[in-house]
Amino acid sequence: MADYEWLLFDLDGTLSDPAEGFINSMNHALEFHEFAPRPARELTPHIGPPLEDSMAHLSGSSNQVLIRSMVDKYRERYGETGYAENALYPGITEMLEHLSRNDSIRLGVCTSKRADFASRILKQFNLHHYFEFVSGGDVGITKGQQLAQLLAESRISTQALMVGDRHFDLSAAHTNGLHAAGVLWGYGSRQELEAHKPAYLFSDPSEISAQF
Template sequence: MSTDFKLACVLFDLDGTLVDTAPDLIASLNKALAEHGFSTVAPEAIRPFISYGGGAMVRESVGADTDQETQAAVLKTMLDCYQTNIAEHTVFFSGMVETLGIIEALGLKWGVVTNKRKRFTEPLMEALQLTARAACIVSGDTTANSKPHPEPMLEACRQAGVQPQECVFIGDAVHDIAAGKNARMKTLAALYGYLKPGDMPETWGADALIESPEQIPTWIESFTCR
């Protein structure tokens, strides 16, 4: 890795990287499935699909052969339920609170770039008391394109007042790493997140693989404490 890299901002994917939203998302999904006459799903079966959005969660739960109209109805019920229960059981991943504190203590900026829609991202960040702390918050509908396109990454830089080459992006899905690389950022793959069976993060091209949030400060300090 280049020794002239100067880190100014740490960017996080939201679901599966910064916070564990699985309990609330899966509870909302199961409520929707039951209301529409489908069997509920075990959390461990659907958790790996969270990073790919509510549509993917519904499709995996009802079967891809279920008609689109029915899938859309289940999805709407799920999202409406989720919006009114945005942070009932959502928690920070172990070590993330301390990691954010270290980032701030080092004088670095941090922010969020997610494919989650603004209607969910903003109330969730507010509920977690993160809005005022984040240098940027970019949702899936903030820009015309979402990850893996570089546009949301560049919007995050604009909001935070930094350059892409001064950033690291941390995410738990292949499209996260691709987005960061497409914007010429450093990237870290969060192995503790919502990986799918068959995912091979070692092939995604990330600069490092992170097994827990506690490893993030060690990586950061290798560039800031020289």
């Protein structure tokens, strides 16, 4: 087992399930811009990627003004009510409590979600105190760029493991020379995650506790 100084967690699909708030807020943005609402099965695959990529796909448009307006309308509803329509995955609190007792490991959050929304969700579930920082994304910023900035600012070391449920999390880590772990309770399939060669593939939060 490699020695890691940092465990960096994705939020959506890794620590909590954002599906209800995500679906409601996406359809709010679509309908406001005169697109038909989409069923859950068409929207949940978009949990994880940057919002602007999802909006471009769902609208079929490359118009950056439209895409930005859709992102803003999504965030308007999400900031009012969507963030609270969130469910904590079973075993997450126990896993974080276990990790917090390991003095050789430090914890952070690296999410494509805007940092203020991510912090609200963590506080909603009383998880915020487990993490030294919350790195959030914004339009035009990839998770790989977020990790690169954290490294450049020496907020994390190269002895970091990125933990997430989608291939974006794993590829962002690998781009920056970091190891990555996949979790199977979120929105990425085993096939998707295995294709990006995770150092670990966890099927339950208790397996992270057992590993570290």
